[in-house]
Amino acid sequence: MAKxxxxxxxxxxxxxxxxxxxxxxxxxxxxxxxxxQEKIEKQTQRRKRQxxxxxxxxxxxxxxxxxxxxxxxxxxxxxxADNALDQYFKQVxxxxxxxxxxxxxxxxxxxxxxxxxxAKKLNTPDTLYPIASTEKALIATGILQLNQQGKLKxxxxxxxxxxxxxxxxxxxxxxxxxxxxxxxxxNQDNQEKTSDQLxxxxxxxxxxxxxxxxxxxxxxxxxxxxILEKVSHQNYQDYLQNKIIKPSKMMxxxxxxxxxxxxxxxxxxxxxxxxxxxxxxxxxxSQLYGVGDMYMTAMDMYRFDKALWTHKLINQQQTDxxxxxxxxxxxGMGMYNDPALIVNRGYLSGWSVSNGFSHGGRxxxxxxxxxxxxxxxxxxxxxDLYSKLVAxx
Numbered sequence: 001m002a003k004x005x006x007x008x009x010x011x012x013x014x015x016x017x018x019x020x021x022x023x024x025x026x027x028x029x030x031x032x033x034x035x036x037q038e039k040i041e042k043q044t045q046r047r048k049r050q051x052x053x054x055x056x057x058x059x060x061x062x063x064x065x066x067x068x069x070x071x072x073x074x075x076x077x078x079x080x081a082d083n084a085l086d087q088y089f090k091q092v093x094x095x096x097x098x099x100x101x102x103x104x105x106x107x108x109x110x111x112x113x114x115x116x117x118x119a120k121k122l123n124t125p126d127t128l129y130p131i132a133s134t135e136k137a138l139i140a141t142g143i144l145q146l147n148q149q150g151k152l153k154x155x156x157x158x159x160x161x162x163x164x165x166x167x168x169x170x171x172x173x174x175x176x177x178x179x180x181x182x183x184x185x186x187n188q189d190n191q192e193k194t195s196d197q198l199x200x201x202x203x204x205x206x207x208x209x210x211x212x213x214x215x216x217x218x219x220x221x222x223x224x225x226x227i228l229e230k231v232s233h234q235n236y237q238d239y240l241q242n243k244i245i246k247p248s249k250m251m252x253x254x255x256x257x258x259x260x261x262x263x264x265x266x267x268x269x270x271x272x273x274x275x276x277x278x279x280x281x282x283x284x285x286s287q288l289y290g291v292g293d294m295y296m297t298a299m300d301m302y303r304f305d306k307a308l309w310t311h312k313l314i315n316q317q318q319t320d321x322x323x324x325x326x327x328x329x330x331x332g333m334g335m336y337n338d339p340a341l342i343v344n345r346g347y348l349s350g351w352s353v354s355n356g357f358s359h360g361g362r363x364x365x366x367x368x369x370x371x372x373x374x375x376x377x378x379x380x381x382x383x384d385l386y387s388k389l390v391a392x393x
Contacts, residue, residue: 076125076299079109084388086110092376096267096352096369097127099298102389103362109299115267115370117277128265128295129368130256132346134353135294136221138244139236140177140334141308142228144318145243152231154321161227162199166206173227175211176220177333178326182209185219186287195289199226214327218291225290236290248307253296256285260295269350272373280350280372292348298366301355309361340386341365345378354378363389 080086082100085108089098095113099106111123146152152161154177159168167182175181184205186198193201202219225236232239237255245253252265260266260282269280285293307313314322322333323342330336335344341363343356352369365385367378 076109076297078111078125079106081105082107085385088384088388092381094367094369094376094381095123095270095371096129096367097123097125097298098368099125099302099364099366100385100389101302101364102393107389113371115265117268117270117279123267123370124265125299126252126265126297127267127368127370128252128260128263128297129267129353129370130260130269130292130295130346130348130351131301131353131355131368132292132348132351133218134301134344134346134355135290135292137308137334137344137355138240138294138304139221139224139228139290140322141244141313142232142236142239143173143177143224144314144322144333146228146231147321148314148318152227158223158227161230162203162223164203165223166203167210171207171211173224174326174333176224178214179216179220179329179331180211180214180327181217181220182207182211182213182215183217183219183223184208185217186222190284190287192284192286194286195222195226198222198287198289214329214331216329216331218288221291222289228290244304244307244313247312248300248303250296250300250303253294253300256282256288256293256295258282263295265297266295267351267370269348270371271350272371277371282349292346298368301353301366301368302364305355305357305364305366309357341382343382347372352376352378354382356382358386362393365389 085098085100089108089110089112093113097111098108100108109125111125111127113123115121115123115127143152143154147154152173154173156173157169158165158171158173158176158181162168165171171181171183183202184207186201186205198219199222202223228239229236244250261268269282270277271280272278283292308319308322311319323335323337324332325337326332330338335342338356341356341358343354345355346353350370350372352367352372354365354367356366357364363386365382367381369376369378
């Protein structure tokens with residue numbers, strides 16, 4: 001009887017244990033579901049906050065983009081803070097746009113003469129000009145950016161990137177940058193060609209001597225453009241747009257094409273012979289791949305200069321490399337380091353460009369001209385203007 005009683009008690013204990021254990025399991029499951037639900041709710045709230053933040057950022061980005069577009073379409077005012085400078089440009093019969101800045105103050109930003117004779121359109125601060133060979137300064141900046149990032153070294157032999165390049169183990173990237181490579185260059189014609197065809201011509205034409213002697217050739221920079229594209233894994237136009245044009249806030253800059261003359265503010269290039277002004281023919285821009293196929297306003301050129309000088313594009317070490325002459329020509333990398341100004345120049349189908357700034361970065365002289373004649377020398381104008389500006393410092 002006692003044994004039976006004990007067995008009954010044991011059974012009750014087991015039943016109670018099972019019941020309690022089940023209760024604990026159920027409670028644990030409920031707690032887990034609650035915790036999981038709370039986690040889901042927190043994740044939902046976090047996603048909602050992230051979505052709201054992303055929407056806000058996108059809205060702000062759109063607003064900023066609209067503001068930039070509005071600013072880009074807003075005409076730039078003519079500025080004449082120094083009447084003597086204005087009179088000088090009138091006296092030399094300058095045709096184009098002149099921008100002069102001293103100590104961060106715009107002293108002059110004004111158009112002179114006619115941008116388009118047929119349309120009777122005058123030059124203004126908004127007028128667009130092909131910048132010809134001054135584009136090389138942007139390509140040099142791109143190469144130096146890659147040098148700064150360690151993606152290439154300007155002291156590398158060209159053969160490291162183009163194994164079939166003639167004398168490629170001896171020619172360094174610096175030789176291309178300094179125009180001291182000794183290469184013969186591309187064929188001089190006006191046919192439509194791809195950049196690969198241009199490079200093939202340069203390789204086939206070989207060299208005329210060992211590197212060291214200065215000989216200015218577009219071909220040097222065409223090779224650099226191809227190396228820039230190979231190392232950066234993108235088209236040079238995209239690279240310049242993302243790494244130089246946007247950071248410099250150049251809002252009126254683009255690449256030349258057959259549609260350029262249809263742009264609202266496009267200037268026409270003229271040449272004056274015997275007192276007669278005649279519109280020049282546009283070159284085949286496929287032959288100027290990265291070395292003369294851009295256009296911009298004078299203000300955008302100044303924005304590039306300023307971004308370069310203030311190290312928004314490359315650091316001090318790279319800037320020093322860029323401005324250091326590689327030969328007795330004073331040519332560094334994309335720019336000449338002359339005694340008064342660091343300057344680069346370009347000439348193309350009636351257009352002439354001179355872009356310079358003083359060694360201390362206090363004076364900027366940007367001259368974009370659309371009439372070529374034997375009376376106007378931008379180099380002499382630079383000298384005259386620099387003397388006038390320095391005299392008032």
